[in-house]
Amino acid sequence: MSNNEVSGVEPPERVPADVAVVWxxxxxxxxxxxxxxxxxLETFATLIARMRAARSQVDREGMVVKDGRGRVVPHPALLIERQCADAVRQWGDRFAPLVKPRRRSGYVADATAAAIVAAPHLNLKKYAGAVAVLKTLAWMIDEAQRESMDALQKAMSTTVPVYLKAAADLQLTPASIPSPKARAEASEPKPGSGKAGKVISMQERANGRTG
Structure with missing residues (x-):
């Protein structure tokens, strides 16, 4: 068995070429x-390949043919195509192509993208997942606005609060960003903190016992 087969992506070497194409x-x-x-996957790809082959044969030879007695009858490949199509439908959406929605530009999505670009700390890889979620929420809000007023009103009570919390967690809202004064106060040592403060505190307690 080849390395490609082990990977689980390439089709087995034994399958016909048309089945490999479908795979x-x-x-x-x-x-x-x-x-x-x-x-x-091999079974499903084989059904698709046989259905296509039967369809191609009908396209080449026509919907009707003459049997051994010279009678005009439906092409036998029509039955094969129909049976394969029925079998494919029984598989449901197990191997159906993924639907990837195209994200259109929108007011919230564009504003979010601009805010992310202006936030250097979000360039770190550890924020990649959260940033992706925020962009998705912004896109959902824009889509709700495009859909209808009812959809937008619903989004205002469901998607928008989640979006705002996610933006705050990423420090993309004014209230979530520490002010310069708060940052300065946070960096200043509190009275009595540090080694010097501890020494003074110990001296005061000692003086109280000897007084």
């Missing part, structure tokens, strides 16, 4: 990688 189409359309039910 690769399914893998590409579904972003399949790593662990794949290879037996199931």
């Amino acid at each position: 690769r189409e399914i893998v590409a359309a579904n972003d399949l990688a790593g662990r794949v039910d290879r037996a199931a």
Whole structure:
């Protein structure tokens, strides 16, 4: 067995070329990688390949042909195509292509993208997932606005609060960013803190006992 077969992405070397073509189409359309039910995928790809072959034969030879007795009858490949199509439908959406929505530009999405660019700390890899979630929420808000007023009103009580919390967690809202005064106060040592403060405190306690 080759290394490609072990990877679970490339089709087995034993399958016909037309089945291998369908296999690769399914893998590409579904972003399949790593662990794949290879037996199931091979069966499904074989059904698709046979259905296509039957359809091509009908296209070449016509919907009707003459049988051994010279009678005009429906092309036998029509039955094969129909049976394969029925079998494919029984698989449901197991190997159906993934639907990847196209994200259009929108007011909230554009503003969010600009805010992220202006926040250097979000360039760190540890924020990548949270940034992706925030962008998705912004896109959902824009889509709700495009859909209808009802959808937007619903988003205002569901998606928008989640978006604002995520933005605050990433320090993208004014209230979540410490003011210069607060940062300065946080950096200043409190009275009695540090080694000197501890020494003074110990001296005061000692004086109280001897007084």
